[in-house]
Structure formats: structure tokens, C-alpha cells
Amino acid sequence: MKNAWNRREFLKTASQATLAALAAGAPMSSLLTSCARSKPIDTSTADTVILLWMAGGMAHTETFDPKKYTPFEKGMEGNRVLSTFPSVPTVLDGISFSEGLQEIGKVMDKGTVIRSYVAADLGHILHSRHQFNWHTCYEPPQTVAAPHIGAWIAKELGPKNPVIPAFIDIGQRFTVGEAEELKAFHTAGFLGNEYGPFFIPDPSQGLDSVRPPIGMNLKRFEARNKLYKELTSTSPIGEYGSDYQKESLQRSMEQAYSLLHSPESAAFNLLDEPKESYDAYNTGRFGLGCLLAKRLTKQGARFISVTTEYEPFFGWDTHDNGHTRLAAMKKQIDRPIAQLIRDLDESGHLDRTLIILASEFSRDMMVEGRPELKVKEQVNQPDILHELKYYGMHRHFTDGCSVLMFGGGIKKGFAYGKTADERPCKTIENPIKIDGLHQTIYHALGISPDTNYDVEKRPFYTTPDGKGKAVMDLFA
């Protein structure tokens, strides 16, 4: 196995890839001019990023920032309810999580909980707009196609291991509601397809994406490739000379072949995982996504997103039965996330792997939007609760959300920011917005805060106008 890459070798490959990407660029559109500033001394603290995406709006008071617990009673007043679960202490003094997240609570000595993320004000809530904002740092619509954060990272750093795609997106299908809006940000935008996501909608089928087509054995696959290469080299068009289109076509076919043929592709096969470990992760698709993320990280992935999957009114998008459904969601995420942290810690990868857990916004039982700027209601939530289905955080709340970070230079056993203990449970200390969050990630990776490209002669920055600032307090 040639899984031991070294940084120098990688940098060589990456810069070749970057050059190649440029050389292979479109006539016109993808020839980007960037700030070709001299490389600063490498101050990075991470090489790999894993984003654990809690799609649909994860209520902070029901997860990582619990408030006073009020059990359900018929006829109770909704306004009294801040949390529908009791709190359980974590390994950190004075930090409790909502019941059902004990496993993550046990690994908090390896990471930081941020309790002061403030989502953007985008008016009448549409999840996919906030998700667009979270992943690109821009508010839609935009005059140019904004790249996903994973694409920026792929563009700036290239793949860590040349045969593992630099941006891997696990778990999201595009056959769901709001699919078009989801597609709009699962893209490299103006950076070019090259840096776009490599989709693995179902982690248990990950291998299918990186092996010869179904029904084709390796022998046949090799014979087919041999024929392709022979026909290419004997083709009479050789006389027309070389051009960048032909070069890029042949080069990318080579790359694809080596990926599909490489020992690393075994990393995509979850059945290779020892049963005990497989079972530890297997809480469903999200859990298996975490397992795949672990395996790919070990083989040198650059950016991986694992989502609980967004589908309107499913997952964390609880317009009803919030309490009951959150119990199930926590079951889905608690064990595999904790296992992922532990496994990467044990193997030594956590030091250079930044793991972030986040959601597009939080939820509340009463407030839609934020207290000072309420927006159009879209959830039927009675003031007096007669049925259990109304017991839960059903409205979309943007003024206080929780984010977790582990590894990659982030402080261990740390809590940052604060929300109010009484409704509205909004951010009251160290607010952090999306550009700060992105710049924190870029900082960890050693990507300059004013990275930008000229698009239609205008500079387009990683964060709007290059203004975001990394939150240095989060770093160890």
C-alpha cells in the first residue's frame, strides 16, 4: 500500500495538478487570476477537514446547549419549554449536553463546543438558502456561481493523496425536495468542475464510485483501458499536433484509471472494516458515512462532508414531533461521531484533521428568525400543548446555534460563546458568524484570509470582501 504520502511529494503533485488545471482550462471562463502572493511560512494546523453536517436545523437547546428541562404535560404552556430533554454532564466541568449525546460528551476533552454561532438574516426561511450561505459564505442569488467551501479547499490545496478526490461529499441525494437549491451550492462554481464534489450519496455503495463499472471484472477493465490507450496512440489525428483539450482528456483518463485501480480505493469499501468497528459506526447511513470518512482520512482525503441528509421535513427539519424525532436523530449521530473522534485520535490523524459539526441554524418553539427580526411564520405551533406532537423545537431560530470542532489545532476541552438561559435563548457572548467560521477553517489549513480570484474582472474572496476573521481563541 502506498498510503504513506509525504508532504513534499504531495506538494509536487498538487502543484502539478493546479498547473494542469490551469493549462487545461477553458478558453476564457476558467482562467482565473489570483493573488499570486508569495507563500507565507506554513502555519497550518490541519491538512484534512471533515464536515459533519446536521441538515435541516439542529436545535441548540436540544443538543449541545441544553437549557432548563420541562417534561411534557398535557395543556402545558409552550413558552415554558426551553428543552425537552434533561441535561447530562460531559467530561468537561460545567458543560452538559442534552440527553442522548453522552458519547460525544465523553470525547469533549478532545475538542471545543461553540455556543454562539449566529446565522444570517435571510428573511422568510428556506433551508436551502441558509445551507447555501453556510457552505459558500455568500447569500443567494449571486452574480457569479459561488464555490462550496470544499471546492475552495480543493482549489487551494489540491488532493492530499493524488488518487483520492480532494472534495468528497457523502450522504446527500439530489432526488429530494429543494434538490435544485441543494445543487446550487454543491458545486465548485466559477472555480471549475475540477474542484467540485465527488458524490457518494450512499456510503455503503462508496466502492461503486471508485471501482470498475458493476459487472466488469478487473481483467476486462484493464483490457478495455489497454484498447483505449492503443487507439489513442495509434490514432491518425496525431498529425494535427497537440492541444490542451486532448492533453487534459488523456491526463484525466489516466488519473481516473489509477484511482479505480489503486490500492487506496479499498478505503471506499466499508466491508473491509472489521465487523466490530463496522457495527460501532452503523447507526444507518450517517453512521456509515462517518466510517467512510474515517477510512478516507487515513488514506489522505482533503475535504469530506458527511451529512445526515437534507430532505424537507425529515431529519433535523422537525416541523412537528420535535422531541420524539430528536431522540432518534441523536441515536443516529452520537455513537459514530464519538467513534470517529476516538479512532482518528488513536491513529494519530486527529492532530492534523479538523472535524466540524454544524447546522444551517437552530430551532425554537416560539421564535421564527431571531428575536429582533422575526420572519414569516411557517409552522403551526399552538401556545398551549395538548398533544405530544407539538412538544419540540419546531420554528427556525437563527440567533444562537451550536458548533463542535475537534482536532486540527483546535483547543481541547474548551467551550466558546454563550446563549441566554431564558427565552429567547440567543447568543449573548462571542457571537461568531459564517465568515468567521470559514476563516477559522482556512486558517487551520494555512489558506490566506484574503484568497481571491478575479471573476469577470472583480475579485471574489473566500469570504465576502475578504472581511471574515479567524477566531484565534479557538486555537490551542
Next chain:
Amino acid sequence: MALPTLSSNLLRYSLITGILLLSGYFYINKEEKAPISDPNDLNQLNIEARTIFAHHCYSCHGEVKSKGGLQLHTKAAAFAGGDDGPVIIAGDIDKSELIRRITLPHSHKEYMPSKGEKLTKDQVQTLIKWVEAGAPWSDSMTTSVYRLAPFEHRLPKVPTPKKGLTNPIDLFVDVYFEKNKVQWKDPVADPLFIRRVYLDVLGLLPTPNEIKAFNEDKNPKKRDRLVKTLLSKDTVYAQHWLTFWNDLLRNDYSGTGYITGGRSAITPWLYESLTKNKSYDSIVHQLISPSEPSAGFIKGIQWRGTINASQRVEMQAAQNVAQVFLGLNLKCASCHNSFISDWKLEDAYGFANIFAEEPLEIYRCDQPTGKIASNNLLFPSLGKLKETNDRMERLKDLAGLLVQEKNGRLSRTFVNRIWAQFMGRGFIEPLDFMDNLPWDQDLLDWMAFDFVRNDYDIKKVMYQILTSKTYQQPSVAFEEPEKLISKDYVFQGMVRRRLSAEQFADAISKAFYPVYTDSNFVKKHFPQMNDIKSPFVRASMVKNDIFMTALGRPNRENVGASRNSQSNLIQALEVTNGQILNTRLQLGSEKWLLSNLSKDQLTDSLFLNFLGRTPTIRERRATNALLSEKPNGSEIQDLVWALTLLPEFQLIY
């Protein structure tokens, strides 16, 4: 930390000397310096220096941003300097921090500009001269630092016919070739020509029979005739050109905004316009002053919720109309005064205001200014809008003014796009920046004028190009795409291109087995079509999918003028083991198996279908190594897969 003064000076002097030697200037040293005193020279220097500031410095040191506290867009700000004091000391290059910074080695962390293009040696020299001459900054300067292309038409005289050339395009190109020392080459042979013109007009490969008949045709006018025939295939033509127009007008069958009614498609109208070869001025008029079926273009895309002021739908309309029809970028100016052109925030709002029900309040960088916009047509030569509160009335007025014959910009912008479609590169690049210089102004101007003279007949422009010797020149390969857009680009013939995602899928559909069929067809967008007679559905008429996306079909959220023709890993993986292509190849091989072909018959037919020729001996040797005497399904499938990935198949030569 700055370098010690002495060494930095030494460094700079050696640099400057080097520059001077290289650029052939004679350096006047301090003692014998004769200051420039002619006011005209001073003003010229003033303009040149400020042009450099505008193009290279404003994006960080301008109206919007003031990195290090420095702004260079006004006299007062420039001489006030930055946080660490003045940067320009008139007459003293040694004390001028600005000169120190721009003469540092590029790798130095204090080198300026730290972003974007480096200054050329001439530009550095200009700034040095400017400071030495006392840094003249005249506010009475009227000449703009940005080029604005002429608005009016211009009709250059067609050069006298010679060397058997008669098509005015060839005559202009002939003059251009002579000037640039380019030799005419023999036109491409029939097989290349027929493939090229089929793909360019109809987006499809010619069948082996069509190629054979064309090769055997002895009529000297056969190429002309072929072009005419293809252009007259209205439906097939429309189905190919849909792709170009959909990209340009960001029209699609799915995408953001539809979910909340914040977007409307214009497909039925567009398809009919193309089928009937509607004149370009009518197309533009109907998009800007629309009835229901063509209303989607200026309607824009609105997701739910509030949006950034610079992206309100009226502003989207202004940006897109300016970009698509006038090759003008207003996006910068819709947030603040542009730093890439003379367009001001008020101009952009003034133009957007025309599309608004109620007068718009001007927002600067998303903050309200309290000022209300007043209508602005951008180009005074367009005339004046009538005063009216009726939006539809106003839009009709606007549409009429834009399509006036005298609007040279409108037709130049479009002719440039069509040229780029056939030739792989426009006269002017990027296609949306029509204030850049063309490689040949005369030819562009003549074509734009001729377009109007021919009542904006789109097919006539196409005919003019496709029947030129110029179009029939061998394709030109570029090893590096940078050269394609460089200022030194010299036109030598069609630039080699790659099949679009749609052409690629259709070529496979036609040569082997349908990639898309009736079940993929977005029927409701094509109410005119009762049934698909062809065995396959054109890829231009299906929703975007992972296969199309991988091959470069854009998600049409923004206006797109050109596509990426590079290949990449994501794309290679999709064609190597992606489900869509793989399934089609498998189904196709099962169908072909039924024909019970021998090894040679199969190879011959597939090569003919895909490449328009039979295999060479060496190719046959390669295929023989894979195929059994009676090839089975997997063998057929694998041969076809290899063929689809050959550069000869994927590129337009």
C-alpha cells in the same frame, strides 16, 4: 520589516537599470534630469499613471477598500498616503514609498501589487517618470482611464477581391493575414469539413452515408450547398442552438427559484423563435418587452426571502440585459462605483430603475443611501426614454431604443458570440467585455453592419461565416489556453474545440444507442412537439443530470457565455464508471449483438459511425486483440467505450 534603506536603494537601482536596459530606455540620472514641463506631456503622464492605479490598485486601494489606509482614487487621498504616512513624494522617487514597493522583487512580501497582475516594466517606468515629473494630477482631466468601445456602427470598405477570394470575411482576413504574416493554408478535406459543419450547425455527427455522398459529390459548390441544406433543417438546427441560447439566457428546465415561483422558463418561446429563425432584433425586443412566454429572462431568479440589494430582480435584469446584449459588465457598479470601468452606482441603478414598478432606492454595498434612482439608458446615443409610470410601456420604449439600427454595440456583441461559437474564440474576449479590443476591428465592424443590413438574420451571419475560406482553414491547436486569451493572440483559423456535453451525448445516441429517450424528454417545455420522431431525444431537451454536469453543462443560475473545454478527474470518473453512460453502452451492445456481425464488420461499422472512417491497419490490430471472431456483448461495449473517449471523437478538428 522593510529592508535597510541602502540595500533597498541599491536593489532598486539595479532593478531599474535592468529594466531600462531591457526596455531600451535611456535612463536620465538625477544630476542631468531634465524635468518634463510640456503641459501636454504632463497630462499624458497623469492619465497613464492613473490608468495604472485604476487597473492595478483600486481593487484594494480605491473607493471601496483602503488597505493599509491607502486610497488612490482621488488626488487628496493619494497624496495623504496610508497609515504609515505619504507614499508619493512629488519629484522624489527615493522618498516615495509607492515606488519602493513596486520595484521590490516580486517575491518580496512588501511587493505591490500583492494581488492580481504584476506591473510590467513599462508600467513601473511610467510611475517612476510620473513621480519624477512632480506627480502631476490634474482634476480637469477629461479623458477616461478606461476604454469605452465606440457605440455607433462603422462600415469599413471591403478590400478588393483577389487570389480567388470573394467572401468579404476572407478579404478582410486576407488583409489581416498579410499584416500579421500568416499564410493561408489549404482548406480542410471533405470529411473534416462535413463533420465540422454538421456539429456546428446541427450539433450532430453526419452519418457514414452522408459523408460518403458528400465525398463523392463532384459539384464545386457542394460545400455551399451543404451549409444551406443544414441551415434549412429548422427543427434539428433549433434543437442544437437551444443549448447556446439556454446558457446565454440562463433558461433551464430545472434550477433554483422554480420551487417558490421565483423564476419562469421561456423554452416554448425560445424553441419557436429558433425554429422560425426569428430575427435577432425581434428576439431582443421580445425578451426586454415581453409577453408572458418570454417574460422569464428579465424576471430573474428569486429564491424565497430577502435578497442582497445588488441582486434584486430589477438589478438582475439590468445586469443580464447589459451583459448579454451589450457585452457590458454592470455587476461591479450595482454595489458601488465600478473599479473596472467608468460605470457608477447611479448608472447601474438608473438602468435597473427602468425595469422597476416603483423607483428604486440606491443601496451602496447593501446599505441604503436615501437617494432615489432616475432612469438611465447608459449610452446617451440611444436617445431618451419617454416619461411614463407604466412599466410595460417603459420596457417597450427601452426595447425599441436598444434595437435601433444605429446601436452598433448590440450587433457587434452578437456577431462576436456567433464567431466564437464557430471559431472557438471571439474577435473580442471575454465575450461579455465588448470594450476590449478585437483582433480585427474592420472585420467585426463590417459583420456587425452587414448583420443589421440583413435585418438581423441570424442564419445569414452563420452562412457568411460557414462558407468562408476562413472557416475552412485547418484547426489551430493551443497547448496552453492562456495563449488563446493573451493580448498577443493572432488569428490563424478555427481554434480546436471540444464537443459540448450535449454534442457528446447526441453523437453517442446517433452512432450507437440513445443516451436519452422519450422518458427523459421534458415534454411540458415543448408543447409544440407531439412526439419525438427520432429514436433518441436531443440532450438539449432533457434536465441537467450528473452526466451532463460532469461534461460541462452549467447549472444555469448565471448567464454563461462560454463553457469549459478542459477535461478533469470528476468527468473522467463519470465516463469511466458512471451509471448513465455505462448503462447505455450495455443496452446498446445488447442491441448490436442482435445484428450478429463478424469482428471486421463490427469494427468497420463502429469506426464509420463514430469517426466517419474505417480503421487503419494499426487500429485494427488493436481492436483485434480485444475482440473474438463473433464479438460478444462486453466486447462491443468496451470497443465503443474506447471510441467515445478518443480525442478524434471528442474534439472538433
